[in-house]
Amino acid sequence: xxxRFFEFLYNMPNGDNSGTLWAMRLDVPAEPDPVRKPCxxxxxxxxxxxxMGRAQRVQGKYWADIFGAATGPxxxxxxxxxxxxxxxxxxxxxxxxxxxESVTSRELFDDSGPDYYYLTITGEISIDWKxxxxxxxxxxxxxxxxxxxxxxxxxxxxxxxxxxxxxFYGRPFGGPFCTYRVLMLARERRWTNFKFxxxxxxxxxRSNWEGIDYLGSYWPPVWYADRPSAGKxxxxxxxxxxxxxxxxxxDFLYYQIAQxxxxxxxxxxxxxxxxxxxxxxxxxxxxxxxxxxxGTPVPPDLLDRxxxxxxxxxxxxxxxxxxxxxxxxxxxKNVT
Numbered sequence: 001x002x003x004r005f006f007e008f009l010y011n012m013p014n015g016d017n018s019g020t021l022w023a024m025r026l027d028v029p030a031e032p033d034p035v036r037k038p039c040x041x042x043x044x045x046x047x048x049x050x051x052m053g054r055a056q057r058v059q060g061k062y063w064a065d066i067f068g069a070a071t072g073p074x075x076x077x078x079x080x081x082x083x084x085x086x087x088x089x090x091x092x093x094x095x096x097x098x099x100x101e102s103v104t105s106r107e108l109f110d111d112s113g114p115d116y117y118y119l120t121i122t123g124e125i126s127i128d129w130k131x132x133x134x135x136x137x138x139x140x141x142x143x144x145x146x147x148x149x150x151x152x153x154x155x156x157x158x159x160x161x162x163x164x165x166x167x168f169y170g171r172p173f174g175g176p177f178c179t180y181r182v183l184m185l186a187r188e189r190r191w192t193n194f195k196f197x198x199x200x201x202x203x204x205x206r207s208n209w210e211g212i213d214y215l216g217s218y219w220p221p222v223w224y225a226d227r228p229s230a231g232k233x234x235x236x237x238x239x240x241x242x243x244x245x246x247x248x249x250x251d252f253l254y255y256q257i258a259q260x261x262x263x264x265x266x267x268x269x270x271x272x273x274x275x276x277x278x279x280x281x282x283x284x285x286x287x288x289x290x291x292x293x294x295g296t297p298v299p300p301d302l303l304d305r306x307x308x309x310x311x312x313x314x315x316x317x318x319x320x321x322x323x324x325x326x327x328x329x330x331x332x333k334n335v336t
Contacts (some may be wrong), residue, residue: 001223002180002220002223003180003198003199003200003223004159004179004180004199005125005157005162005177005178005179005180005198005199006177006178006179006180006182006183006196006197006198006199006212007174007175007176007177007196007197007198007199007201007206008176008177008178008182008183008194008195008196008197009194009195009196009197009211010064010066010067010068010075010193010194010195011193011195012068013059013060019060019061019062019107020060020064020067020193021058021059021060021062021063021064021067021193022058022059022060022067022068022069022070023055023056023057023058023059023067023068023069023070023072023076024056024057024058024059024069024070024071025055025056025057025069025070025071025072026053026054026055026056026068026069026071026072026073026074026075026076026098026118027053027054027056027072028049028051028053028054028072028073028074028096028098028118029049029050029051029052030047030048030049030050030073031047031048031050032045032046032047032048033045033046033047033048034048039138039140039141039143040140041138041139041140041141042138042140042141042143042145044138044141044143046143048120049073049074049096049118049120050096050120051096052096052097052098052099053076053096053097053098053099053116053117053118054098054099054101055069055076055098055099055100055101055116056101056102057102057103057104058100058102058103058104058105058108059103059104059105059108060105060107060108061105061107061108062107062108062111063078063108063111063113063114064078064192064193065077065078065080065081065191065192065193065194066078066081066191066192066193066194067193074118074119076098076116076117076118077095077116077117077118077119078114078115078116078117079114079115079116079117080114080189080191081117081191082095082117082119084185084189084191085166085167085182085185088181088185090166090167090181090182090185091123091164091165091166091167092121092122092123092163092165092166092167092168093119093120093121093122093123093165093166093167094119094120094122095117095118095119095120096117096118096119096120097115097116097117097118098116098117098118099116100113100116119167121167121168121169121175121176122165122167122168123163123164123165123166123167123168123169124161124162124163124165124168124169124170124171125157125158125159125161125162125163125168125169125170125171125177126142126157126158126161126170126171127155127156127157127158127170127171127172127173127174128156128157128158129172129173131156132152132154132155132156132173133150133152133153133295134152134172134173135147135172137171137172142171142172143171143172144172144173151203152173152203153202153203153204153294153295154200154201154202154203155170155173155174155199155200156200157170157174157199157200166178166179166181166182167182174199177199178196183196183212183214186214187214187215187219190215194214195210195211196211196212196214197209197211197212198212198223198224201224201225204225204228204260204264205224205225208225208228209225227264228257228260228261228263228264229261229262229264229265232261234265234268234269234272237258237261237262237265237269238262238269238272238273240254240258241255241258241259241261241262241283241287242276242281242283242284244258259287259290262287262290262291263290263291263294263296265291266291266294266295266296267291267296267297269287269291270288270291270296270298273287273288273291274288274302277302277305277306277309282309282310282313284306285305285306285307285309285310286306286310288302288303288306289303289306289307289310292306308329308330311330311331311332312330315330320333321333
């Protein structure tokens with residue numbers, strides 16, 4: 001089934017010799033939004049980025065239609081992206097001009113680039129924060145009350161809350177997102193350096209997949225990556241997980257792949273993991289804790305025993321991270 005909405009990102013440099021367009025710093029003037037008043041409950045007031053954006057120490061081998069920065073808000077878009085969005089009547093953004101203040105790559109010196117713009121994205125869609133495992137937002141304005149340190153495994157958008165914009169952010173977390181027609185515009189106009197993922201992609205897909213092949217010869221493309229457990233049976237993944245000693249870098253990589261496959265299988269592997277744990281396997285305890293963190297329902301008493309077993313091993317190497325309750329049970333310091 002074709003997804004309705006898509007997260008859009010940009011390629012990031014991978015090593016010193018990468019030719020990907022990138023800036024070390026992006027500055028955009030910011031001010032409190034003059035239209036929207038502070039929330040009566042939490043006091044949050046949206047910021048508006050307004051005025052000339054400035055990209056500094058830009059590097060890469062070619063100019064592209066989108067690029068980001070090591071520090072600073074958002075990303076910059078080429079003039080042809082903005083003109084393309086305007087040509088289809090796209091909504092949910094305000095463009096502001098940006099300039100390239102300094103360039104560090106010879107290839108960019110020799111080729112004058114396009115005009116760039118910073119986009120203030122104004123559209124919104126609500127995210128089911130409980131189901132997505134997000135921090136609780138303000139009940140009145142929906143703004144996040146604290147920084148989202150832990151990246152959610154998957155976002156669950158409330159589609160009926162979408163405001164109809166073509167470009168939009170999730171509230172209280174996620175994005176930027178776009179509609180299908182923006183994805184098709186990127187394909188038709190051959191925009192460069194973009195990455196698109198379905199709005200309901202998993203964290204694994206974002207980390208281990210290059211995204212939808214929006215410029216590819218075949219359409220429709222593959223919308224979602226294969227599951228981490230694809231290609232092997234449950235028994236084969238269990239065997240690989242428990243037999244791998246992780247003594248070399250290559251072994252450890254395969255161990256991590258097997259762990260991710262078990263996380264994906266979830267309740268399908270809970271019974272054999274429990275059996276191994278009851279027979280004294282520390283690695284089974286680690287796997288039970290891991291699948292629970294990824295959302296698999298695990299009986300509380302089993303999860304508690306698995307966590308205590310894992311922490312009893314960890315405390316040997318990082319005793320400063322733990323403390324004991326009055327009953328002698330381990331817990332992380334400053335965590336209740």
